[in-house]
Amino acid sequence: xxxxxxxxxxxxxxxxxGRKALKILxxxxxxxxxxxxxxxxxxxxAGGYGLTESIAxxxxxxxxxILTSGNHIWKKEFFPYLQKTERVLRPANYGEGAxxxxxxxxxxxxxxxxxxxxxxxxxxxxxxxPLLIGIKLVEKISKETPFIIVDFHAxxxxxxxxxxxxxxxxxxxxxxTHTHVQTSDEGILPKGTxxxxxxxxxxxxxxxxxxxxxxxxxxxxxxxxxxLEVEKNGKLKIEGVFLEIKEDGKANLIEKFRLIT
Ligand SMILES: [Fe+2]
Ligand SMILES: [Fe+2]
Numbered sequence: 001x002x003x004x005x006x007x008x009x010x011x012x013x014x015x016x017x018g019r020k021a022l023k024i025l026x027x028x029x030x031x032x033x034x035x036x037x038x039x040x041x042x043x044x045x046a047g048g049y050g051l052t053e054s055i056a057x058x059x060x061x062x063x064x065x066i067l068t069s070g071n072h073i074w075k076k077e078f079f080p081y082l083q084k085t086e087r088v089l090r091p092a093n094y095g096e097g098a099x100x101x102x103x104x105x106x107x108x109x110x111x112x113x114x115x116x117x118x119x120x121x122x123x124x125x126x127x128x129x130p131l132l133i134g135i136k137l138v139e140k141i142s143k144e145t146p147f148i149i150v151d152f153h154a155x156x157x158x159x160x161x162x163x164x165x166x167x168x169x170x171x172x173x174x175x176x177t178h179t180h181v182q183t184s185d186e187g188i189l190p191k192g193t194x195x196x197x198x199x200x201x202x203x204x205x206x207x208x209x210x211x212x213x214x215x216x217x218x219x220x221x222x223x224x225x226x227x228l229e230v231e232k233n234g235k236l237k238i239e240g241v242f243l244e245i246k247e248d249g250k251a252n253l254i255e256k257f258r259l260i261t
Contacts (some may be wrong), residue, residue, distance in 0.1 A: 004189050004247055005111055005147055008035035010240035011182065012070075013201035014210025015048040015230030021202045022062055025238045025259045030063075032257070033242040037106070039111050040202070040240075041177040042088070042255050043069035043149060048211060048230040050075035056088055066106055068117045070153030070178055071124060073100075091119035091153060092137060093128040103137050105144055113149065114141035116171075118163070120154020120178070130154070138170050144190070146172070146249025153178045157197050164195040173244045173254065175199050180209040182239045182256060193249030200239025204231035205260060236261045 008029070014020060022040075031074050042059060046052045049072050055069060067088045074090075082088060082100035092102020102118040116137050118130040134150065141148055148171040154160050160176045167174060169191025176183070182200030189195050203210035208217075211228040237260045244253035 003111070004187070004252070005036045005113070005245050006088035007113075007149060007173070007243040007245065008038045008240060009149065009173070009243065010034055010038070010040035010202055010238060011198070011200035012041045012043060012072070012117035012177055012180055012202065012210070013045040014180070015044065015046070016202055017232055017236055018045060018201070018203040018210065018231055019055070019058065021236035021238050022059070023259065024236065024261055025064055029238065029257065029259055031238055035242070036053050036111060037066070037108060038064045039066045039068060039115060039149060039151070040064050041069060041153065042067040043072040043153070044210065048228065051078055051088065053078070053081040056081065056085070060087065065108060066104065066115050068115065068151035068153070068177070070117075070119055089115060089117040089151075091117050091127070093118055093130045093133040103141065105141060111147070112145035113147045114145050116141070116148065116150045118150060118152050120152065120156060120159045121155070122156035122159045124155055131163055134163060134167060138167060142170065146247070147245055148172050148249065150174045152176050155179065160197050164175060164189060164193065168193045169250070171251050172251055173243050175241065180259065182255070186241060186254045188251045188254060194241075194243050194254035196241055196256060197255065199241055199256070200258065202238040203236065204233070205235040206233075207233045
């Protein structure tokens, strides 16, 4: 049996503002919370869309252990790195031939941590069923470690809650990502799994999900698809949750946080 562990999970890092926010605010966060593991969703870390090898390495240099992702990870130039790394995940419920891995068991200081990345299907792509793929992976990983964190990258709150209750008691935490708006429903489900519908984001405070406000507003006025740029001005924030997991893999504590420059 392994010891109690502490985990910090950070919401989507949006572009250079998200990376800058981490560089400035992560040292402050680590004075409040000590994490044995730090996980972040990084699907938007490169220019607000996708990830690159050098940006992944930059994020690891700040002390992040595992990067999860979602629907925005599929940049062709990133496929070779996604294929070889164990530390960047893409959602597990894409086709078998999709590059990269949807789950990992990461060992640090003799503690094994299972991380699973799943993507929702409501208002998103018609992927494999995240609940059914999720439970199969949980059965496999739980043979090796009781500590399992799930990043559920999904739009619909009901789908996120459904996965939460479906895997309650079988995993340590289910952390929602993708909407970039932190919800206030963090808590421990009846059978011991920590849960939050959405963990939030890291990036510009005065923005729409990290992007320039006027561009997103214009898009919603005209409904014509357009290029959106990362907001680089103003205050920056990091949002996420701190988790304490007991020896048996059940959650002891989930606390959400938001730090602003
Ligand atoms: Fe995102
Ligand atoms: Fe997303």
